[in-house]
Amino acid sequence: MSSLIEGYNYDIFISYCQKDNKHDGWVTEFVDNLKGELESTFKEEISVYFDINPHDGLLETHDVDESLKEKLKCLVFIPIISRTYCDQRSFAWEHEFIAFVEQASKDQFGLKVKLPNGNVAGRVLPVRIYDLDDNDVRLYESVLDTVLRGIEFIYREPGVNRPLKPDDDEKINLNRTKYRNQINKTANAVRDVITALEHYDHEPVTVAKDIFKPASIPSETGKTKIVTGSLILLALIVLGFFLLPKLLKSEGEPEKTIAVLLFQNYSGDPSQEYMCNGLTNEIIGHLYKIKSFDRVVPIDYVLPYRGTDKKPSRIADELKVNYILSGNFNTTRDTVRITAHLIDPRKDKILWQNGFDQPYKRIITIPADIATQIADCLKTNLTALEKQNIERIPTTNLEAYQLIQQTKNQFNTRTYESLNQLYDLSLKAIDLDPGYADAYAGAGSMLILTGTTFQHTAMQTVIEDALKLWRKALELDQNNASAHCGLALYNDWIIWDYIRAEEEFLKAIELSPNNQSFMKGYSEFLQKRNRLEDARAYKVKAEDDPIRIDILSLVLSGEKDEAHKYLNTYLQSKKIFAGEYFIWLEDYEAAKSICEAALQKKSQSMLAPRYQACLALAYYKTNDHHKAQMIIDQLIEKSDISLAGSPEFYTGWYYSGIGKIDSAFYWLEKAYKNRCPEIPWLKVDPGFKNIRSDDRYWDLYERAGHKAYDDYRAGLKRRKSNR
Structure with a gap:
């Protein structure tokens, strides 16, 4: 069978690793379904090359069928990207993927083609069936000089990462993707590329390259940054990129x-x-x-x-x-x-x-x-994806659009009566246009704000409803950055899947790289993982005061004198946050002074269990045990009525601070069972230093997801060092 275009032997080449097919025939089923979809997408018959017995694992010393080179003369190359595909030793990687890229980059069309709508698409159309390690992603991206996107056939639940199947329920799948729809997207993407090739106008497609692409996960140390930068520079020199200065900002050119x-x-x-x-x-x-x-x-x-x-x-x-x-x-x-x-x-x-x-x-x-x-x-270097996301029409319903503008305006100007009022406005917009992704994302955001520290609603009572709204937003628009940020918060605060949380934070920042709110959220995430250098970098970029990170870093490294000096300005201003910082420094008189001043001013902050516990601990440590116990009794009473503000967590924090270990674990276990959103702070909060030598702490540490993330990070480091 020949291609639709003369000179090519196939329209589509399917490349995959045998391990991804031999167990349950996933790839075979995918190809069969894709062929069926192509029949209803094209008037012509589309030729597909699919070898049911690929030569997985062949090394470069093995013979390669010469006819394979002819079969690679195709219009669209679809690699099934899995955990085993991105392996330089595999046959599929070296003799199919790499070979096609080299071959296609030299033919009449090149690797990229301009679509009728002005966007640019690649002739390599990756189908992802697993979430990949960062090293595998980088390996793929290093070949094509572009970000790995493609069409995802991935099923996710907490602890689950596998290929999407036809009978999977999209309502349970955290990715909210439906197999049938993904098949349709694949066929449509193939149609777009082939149609563009059939109407090729012979104008070369040029795509600006980012010379220094940010890593998916920030470097751990300054040393790593230096080494990484050196390797990039060395690679540029070896490749002959002596025009580097021309690609950077010219001297005197103002920043954008x-x-x-x-x-x-x-x-x-x-x-x-x-x-x-x-x-x-x-x-x-x-x-x-x-x-x-x-x-x-x-x-x-x-x-x-x-x-x-x-x-x-x-x-x-x-x-x-x-x-x-x-x-x-x-x-x-x-x-x-x-x-x-x-x-x-x-x-x-x-x-x-x-x-x-x-x-x-x-x-x-x-x-x-x-x-x-x-x-x-x-x-500016406006990429095709950026242009697409900007030009996407969010709704055609003017009344719904106006409601969302009212919501945003009242929130930004702080002219709303309650957050619930803004939530209701968002729901009205959804009623007017059930396809309005921004309205769902906004409603989810307003809902969780009612469960933050200074509100009167428990996060656990609203987060599941917010999750449904974010998932619906992504179902309507997979590039909705606010919804991705919402999923990041859910995974961080409630289910403690920190690997997935980080993926979602980075996705949100990728889609909206100048959004300071996303940077602040990711910075807090990094603080809780004890990645303080990276956290500070994002905090500074977001133009937010990094004092919490700086004080925490100094305290954890034992430099309390330096931390004291750093806090002098905060002591003068009597900012309530400084009360907590002085607790970390064990300067309980200063902490008491700040918290009492806030209490006298009737600061709303002192209604939060977090700062009530700070004052209680300051009282206890300054020998006013009676006042301390009065506050803790109030927190305990509150925990029986409402989880708002996490009173059980901060009661455990208090008991840890005064050295009552059994009481600390009693309340922390209650916080764990309640899915308390403060549990992720267990790793770095200095208030827990008294219980870290207890086996119960490390058991809770593991159950709260910290060990899984530590192992994940350690694995990344090992793979980096072995490269």
């Missing part, structure tokens, strides 16, 4: 740092103010998705400049940016007029400006138009 000021409301209708703010917020959200921006200022930072008469140059200095986008908003009956302009504030020079006169309902698409035009003006 930008602030989007609030659009001014020229409509004369104060009720449209939320749409002005929403327009600003949406543009910022789209710019977040562009990795080649060095910094995008969050909306929280620009809100204080509403109605300001400050000069743009001063605003730029205060926000530390090189570019400012501003504009105005006007409506007349059923139309909207939006004017925007980008300036270099220090040169007082307009770099770009445009006006958008559209029917009012088209306001949904205007922020994406502005973001892509700004990216083009500043010559």
Whole structure:
């Protein structure tokens, strides 16, 4: 059978490892289903090469069937990416995957092809059937110089990582993928590539490369960073990349740092103010998705400049940016007029400006138009995926869109009566448009915020409902970064699958690399894993105060004197967080002073079990046992009524601090059984130092997921050292 295009022997070549097929015939079943789907996708007959008996495990000394080279003359190459496929010793890797890449890169089409919609697709279409180790991912990416994405056929439950099967229930699968839909996606992807090849316009496709790609997991030490950088530099020299300076920023070129000021409301209708703010917020959200921006200022930072008469140059200095986008908003009956302009504030020079006169309902698409035009003006490296994510129309229902803008505006400006009110607005948007992924993701986020430290709802009572909303968002839009962040929090806080949590955090950051909220969330995750150097890097990038990490690092390394010096400014300001830090330093008088000051000011923070336990411990250590016991009795009473704020966990923390080991474990076990979201702090919180020599601590440590993550990290290190 020949290909649809002359000169090629097959349309599709299926490459796989025999181990992935011989047990249950997964690959054979996949190919059969794909062939059936292709029949209903193409008018023509599509030729598929699939060898039922591949030569797995052959080494380079073995003979390779010469006819295989002819069979590799195909339009689309589909590797079944598994744990065993990414192995330089295997036949499939060396003689099929590598051979196709080398062969296709030299033929008339090349490895990449421009699709009719302007996006770029590769002729290698990976099908992933397992979550892979980072080394395997890097090995694949090193061959194609692109991020491993592909179509996933992966079934996930806690502790489960296997190929997706036709009868798997997508409602139970944590990936929320359905086998039938993934087969359809594969056939559609094949159609897109082959159609593009049939209408090939002979224009070479060039894709900008990131010279220094961030590792999937940050380096453990500075030494590793130096070695990694040296290896990259050495590789560039060996490969002859002496044009490296041309690919980096030229000397004197300003960093791509930008602030989007609030659009001014020229409509004369104060009720449209939320749409002005929403327009600003949406543009910022789209710019977040562009990795080649060095910094995008969050909306929280620009809100204080509403109605300001400050000069743009001063605003730029205060926000530390090189570019400012501003504009105005006007409506007349059923139309909207939006004017925007980008300036270099220090040169007082307009770099770009445009006006958008559209029917009012088209306001949904205007922020994406502005973001892509700004990216083009500043010559950012806007990737195909970034462009696709920016231009994705979230909803066509204007009323639903307006409700979500109201929700975001009230949250950002803190003008809501309750978080439940914002949750209800999100649900109304879902009712209006059940296909609105952002509404599901937003509803999930509002729901879990009601269960955070300073609220009155237990996280455990809302997280499962939030999880359903995030899963639905990803079912509608697999690149919804907020939903991925939500799954990260669920895996970190509730089920303690830290490996999966990290995957989800990194996915969210990959999709929205300038989103400071995601960076802060990942930084906290890294703190709890005792990866403090990496945690600090993300904290600083998110422009958040890294004092907690710095103090924790000094305490854990025994440098309490340095930590004391570092805390002087916090002691002066009486910030409540410093009370906890002084507990770590065993300076109980200072801790008591700060907590009592907060109590006298009727600070809401002192309603949280976390800080009540801090004050109780400070009282106990300063010999006021009666007051300490009064607070703990209140916490114990509260734990019988509500889990909000994790009173049982902090009761255990208190008993650990005063050396009552059995009582500490009694309450920590209660926290464990309640799926307390504070349990992940068990590893690094200095308050648990008194119980770490007890076998019960290490048993709880393992049950709470820490050992599994430690083993995972150790495995990564071993594989790195063996490379």
